[in-house]
Amino acid sequence: xxxxxxxxxxxxxxxxxxxxxxxxxxxxxxxxxxxxxxxxxxxxxxxxxxxxxxxxxxxxxxxxxxxxxxxxxxxxxxxxxxxxxxxxxxxxxxxxxxxxxxxxxxxxxxxxxxxxxxxxxxxxxxxxxxxxxxxxxxxxxxxxxxxxxxxxxxxxxxxxxxxxxxxxxxxxxxxxxxxxxxxxxxxxxxxxxxxxxxxxxxxxxxxxxxxxxxxxxxxxxxxxxxxxxxxxxxx
Amino acid sequence: xxxxxxxxxxxxxxxxxxxxxxxxxxxxxxxxxxxxxxxxxxxxxxxxxxxxxxxxxxxxxxxxxxxxxxxxxxxxxxxxxxxxxxxxxxxxxxxxxxxxxxxxxxxxxxxxxxxxxxxxxxxxxxxxxxxxxxxxxxxxxxxxxxxxxxxxxxxxxxxxxxxxxxxxxxxxxxxxxxxxxxxxxxxxxxxxxxxxxxxxxxxxxxxxxxxxxxxxxxxxxxxxxxxxxxxxxxx
Numbered sequence: 001x002x003x004x005x006x007x008x009x010x011x012x013x014x015x016x017x018x019x020x021x022x023x024x025x026x027x028x029x030x031x032x033x034x035x036x037x038x039x040x041x042x043x044x045x046x047x048x049x050x051x052x053x054x055x056x057x058x059x060x061x062x063x064x065x066x067x068x069x070x071x072x073x074x075x076x077x078x079x080x081x082x083x084x085x086x087x088x089x090x091x092x093x094x095x096x097x098x099x100x101x102x103x104x105x106x107x108x109x110x111x112x113x114x115x116x117x118x119x120x121x122x123x124x125x126x127x128x129x130x131x132x133x134x135x136x137x138x139x140x141x142x143x144x145x146x147x148x149x150x151x152x153x154x155x156x157x158x159x160x161x162x163x164x165x166x167x168x169x170x171x172x173x174x175x176x177x178x179x180x181x182x183x184x185x186x187x188x189x190x191x192x193x194x195x196x197x198x199x200x201x202x203x204x205x206x207x208x209x210x211x212x213x214x215x216x217x218x219x220x221x222x223x224x225x226x227x228x229x230x231x232x233x234x235x
Numbered sequence: 236x237x238x239x240x241x242x243x244x245x246x247x248x249x250x251x252x253x254x255x256x257x258x259x260x261x262x263x264x265x266x267x268x269x270x271x272x273x274x275x276x277x278x279x280x281x282x283x284x285x286x287x288x289x290x291x292x293x294x295x296x297x298x299x300x301x302x303x304x305x306x307x308x309x310x311x312x313x314x315x316x317x318x319x320x321x322x323x324x325x326x327x328x329x330x331x332x333x334x335x336x337x338x339x340x341x342x343x344x345x346x347x348x349x350x351x352x353x354x355x356x357x358x359x360x361x362x363x364x365x366x367x368x369x370x371x372x373x374x375x376x377x378x379x380x381x382x383x384x385x386x387x388x389x390x391x392x393x394x395x396x397x398x399x400x401x402x403x404x405x406x407x408x409x410x411x412x413x414x415x416x417x418x419x420x421x422x423x424x425x426x427x428x429x430x431x432x433x434x435x436x437x438x439x440x441x442x443x444x445x446x447x448x449x450x451x452x453x454x455x456x457x458x459x460x461x462x463x464x465x466x467x468x469x470x
Binding site for chain 2: 008009011012015145146147148149150151154172173174176177180181183184185195196
């Protein structure tokens with residue numbers, strides 16, 4: 001039986017071996033939610049880059065450029081990682097280039113994996129079905145907040161463990177922890193998330209609507225995956 | 236109001252500033268449980284050292300030498316970190332020198348703190364009362380297992396958060412996570428711990444009695460603290 005492991009922050013990644021695994025990158029507030037939404041809304045591709053400078057180097061040539069740092073749109077960019085910047089109207093048929101505080105970092109450090117999938121509550125069931133089909137070991141990588149553990153990414157990892165634990169071994173302590181946290185929170189994710197300091201901080205940024213949106217379960221059915229450095233819709 | 240922070244593994248310590256804080260080092264299975272039990276049973280002091288070699292350098296001079304690696308007593312040493320090696324009969328009036336896989340490492344990396352306290356379920360309430368008296372920021376450091384997050388240390392951190400959250404701010408996501416895990420487990424810690432791979436591994440080592448013992452809440456009332464590099468009973 002293949003197994004599931006949960007890594008609660010990218011800072012712990014050196015302790016694990018990703019070879020042969022499918023990595024699910026998780027940054028619920030908001031990068032991987034927005035990326036999933038954008039791909040579902042018909043974006044051709046989203047190119048994740050590490051730095052604002054790298055993002056700027058794509059200027060011209062018809063790309064849409066997004067950059068977020070510390071929860072805010074970087075000066076001079078049109079959008080950051082609010083899901084409402086990833087509607088069909090705005091992204092259909094376009095290629096986006098995106099750098100974010102945590103999410104694109106997590107993608108960049110996962111390069112040893114067999115495959116990288118983008119996960120969010122918006123496409124929870126679709127991601128789980130995709131993982132079952134791949135039949136490889138699963139590695140759930142929470143982006144966290146500046147390398148610290150956060151609740152929302154842990155909750156999502158727990159949701160995946162909960163859905164897949166009959167088909168995969170999920171015995172690592174972080175998997176147990178994540179699932180039990182999800183079980184405590186699942187009846188009202190939005191209410192539960194009020195506990196977190198991260199949510200408090202996001203509230204100060206005036207993005208409560210984004211938070212509520214990112215906690216919608218199974219709103220969409222696309223599974224974004226990385227092919228040749230670009231995030232595209234899985235086949 | 237002073238605050239509580241939880242650090243789920245020593246690997247995340249570089250993200251935090253310990254200055255001015257009281258650090259509680261947590262290694263439930265079994266180092267900090269056994270240390271607390273030994274101090275309560277009248278050991279004069281326990282000297283935590285990083286390596287087996289350093290431990291050996293204390294040989295002679297009346298010290299008791301303990302060394303544990305990967306859950307087993309190191310060859311040539313009289314004891315490791317089983318609490319049953321720390322009874323009054325064995326340790327009263329003695330000074331012990333101890334090196335363990337995870338717990339003594341966590342002590343050694345906490346040296347920037349104002350003060351270091353040794354915590355376990357055995358002395359949970361005593362530790363909490365001590366922390367209230369100190370009236371400093373609290374930093375709960377889980378030793379984990381080889382830098383990975385483990386359930387038992389997280390549960391203990393959650394128990395402390397649960398007891399102290401009316402007197403301290405406990406807003407970091409790891410505190411919320413640890414407390415909620417504890418609330419899910421508290422009605423039967425022993426049953427809950429059967430979930431963990433770590434417990435499974437410890438079972439293979441034939442130390443189920445140790446595990447059961449380390450989950451006794453408030454068996455003792457001593458609070459071990461570090462003074463001049465030695466663990467002694469707090470005044």
